[in-house]
Structures are given as C-alpha cells and as structure tokens.
Amino acid sequence: MKVKLWGTRGSIPAPGPETIRYGGNTSCVGVTLADGSMLALDAGTGIRCLGLALPDEPTRLHILLTHLHLDHIQGLVFFAPAFRPQTEIVIWGPASPEASLRDRIARYISAPLSPVEVRELPCDVSFRHCPESEWEIGSARIRSASVSHRGPTLGYRIDDGDSSLAYIPDHEPALGADLEALEEDWISGFELARDASLLLHDGQYTDAEYPDHVGWGHSATSHALSFARRTGAERTVLFHHDPLHSDEQLDALGAEARERWGELGGDAGAIELAAERNEYELPARAAKATATA
C-alpha cells in the first residue's frame, strides 16, 4: 500500500510562503493498494493536485469522505478526473438521517456555490453510505466508524495484506474524557487505529491553544500522542494543521511532539508532522512504514 499526502491543512486552505513546506491544501490523501486500486481519503483542495497527477485514461477510483465540512470536499469540483467521461468515481461517506450523501454533497456542487451541478459531471459518479460492517475495495478491507467530531464524521481503517492505515483527520477523543485512564472500548476511534502500521491523526492545536477550542472537534498535541500510545500505532503522522500555523511553528510543534513521545517511552522517529507530498510505503510484511519526501 502506498500513501501520499496531497493536502495536510485543516479548516481552510493556507497557501503562502510561510506554509510552503508543510503545505496549504486541505485534507486529501491518495492511497494505491497492492492490486493497483486507487483511493482518495477526503476531497479537500489537495485532491486537485491528485487529479492532475492521475493518467488521462479510463480510471476507477473511490473517494472516502470522513465528513462533509468544506475543507474535506472543496476540491471535488476541481478534480480533473471527474470531468472525464471514462472515469468512474464512487464516493463513500457518512449517512445522515437528514438527507442522502448525494443530496448533501449537492448543496456544495450546485449554484450559487458551484458552476456545475452533480448531474452535469461527465464522469460516472455514484454515492454510497458507508456500511456498518467491513467491506472490500480491491485488495483492501475497509472499515469505518463514527468518531468524536462535530456532525456525522467517520474515521477509516484500510487493511491491505498485513499493513494497515488508519485515517482520523478530524477527531477530539479527549472531549470530556481522560485518554490515559479510559478503558480501550470507551475511546473514540480506538478500534480503527489499534496497532495500525500508519496512523494519520488530527493534531490541529498545541496544548496551549486547545483550551480556547474545546469542543471544536480537534485534538491537542498531547491528546494525539495519548491516542497513538493507547492504540499502539506503529507510526503516527499528525495531520490537519491549523491554518494559522506557519512552517516554523509546525517545526517547533513537531520537535515538541517527538520529545514528549520519547518521554513516553516511544521511538521519537515514530512521530512526525504531515507534509504535503510526503509518501509512505507500507510493505505487505514490515514492522514499520518507510517515508520519503
């Protein structure tokens, strides 16, 4: 399984010279499975660049949306493969009692917010609510679960061979809870991340910033580290950077995270911050993911 980060920012795109190293695009992760099947995790503005990197040939791909906040769907109408008739796209996302996934996404892909309507997309697009049970895409088994965030929100686990990717970009598991003291089965998202080869997890706020953002649906650094430690993820990448955080601030946050991870008894190299275009290869039988920038 190959994983590439196309958008690592949360909330709103944050382009500019001060964010050039970690990137300014919002959430999108490309995943290529062992059998060649392609997934996109979320469709923030990063999916535009993912689309440009795909070959102009008949393509079938799956887009797994964690939720429908704008920073996770904004790139859909700028995703080049969606405008090719030979493309088949399956969009997965959380169910809601209010309306279907298609109808909720159409609120964005429609006038006046969008120049095109869903029905006008040239590609073959379909929408599916994520099932409660595990399902298969290509060579992978996919599992989703509701996680603690504002509104219906999912996290995903992708198992391909013996490697596993957990993707929980918007997550506040410590809301009203002590992650160090809670039993495993009472921790939001636990089963998704348990012993994952690679965990991409919300790390939007510093511990100093978090008290002003309690209940906003995101994690402080210490919460993300506790979650990673409790779940036993082999490698953790802090994701969904706050748009106000510059590269310099993120460097400092990353250094602090590694130091604290070391104090917790972990390998400091197993914690890092998400940077746009970073790639990870999760071999079928390997203890740790290998990263390349």
Next chain:
Amino acid sequence: MSFVTQKPLELILARNLMSALSTPAFLVDEGGLLVFYNEAAGMLLGKRFEELGTVGPQEWGSLFGPFDESGEPIPYDDLPLVRAVRAGRPAHAELTVRSTDGSRHDVEVSAFPIQTPHGSQGAIAVFWPSLAGGNGMGPG
C-alpha cells in the same frame, strides 16, 4: 485483524457528558446492561462505578434495589432505564434505591433512549431528588 468490541460513539459521548454532571446519571447499552454511572450516582449508591464495573440485572438488584413505594423490589425489566432502551420511549418513575451503607433514597427517575441512525444504542437515566423529601441526595 481483531477488533475490540468498541462502544458506539453515542455511548462514548453520553458517558463523557455524564462524567461532567453533578446530577446522578446512569447509562445502559442496547441490551440493557448497565455500562456506566457517574460520580454523583456513585455518591448516592455508596460505590463508585470504577469499583463496581459493568453489572448485570441480578447483581444490580441485589446491590441497590430499587424498591417501589410499598418496599417491594422492582424487577430489572421494569426499571425506567430498561423500559426506555427496550421500548425506545422515555420513561419516568418514582422509586427508592439502597446505598451500600443500607440507607435508602427516594428519587424520581427520568430515562430516555439513545436513538441513532443505526438504531437504539442504549439509554440514559437521570435521578432527581424526590419532592417528597428525605432522599439524602443533596441539591443534585
């Protein structure tokens, strides 16, 4: 890959909320099993949840009652919390609970089911001091 049997998110969030309340509150899962009560409830019962853990109907009854107005034990299936989760409807009752020191507390119980897009996931019950007084619950 083996998964832990994780609680539904709605129960997790309910527990987190209940943990922050000063009102005694109880949580059961979709099968009617008591899976959590908060510190205020623990003070009422004389035993913290962390000491007791998840309990089934028989143990719950033998520990705490509850009892109806005539002093008879109320069957577990008739408790508001269990009625709420099984019928998917709110339930209310006046009853008496017995704490571990033997003292009895008259309370009013309001229970409501936790309905989700995936069906009923459990129920919450909140205890209120009985207006008749003599419950020993304090301001709640």
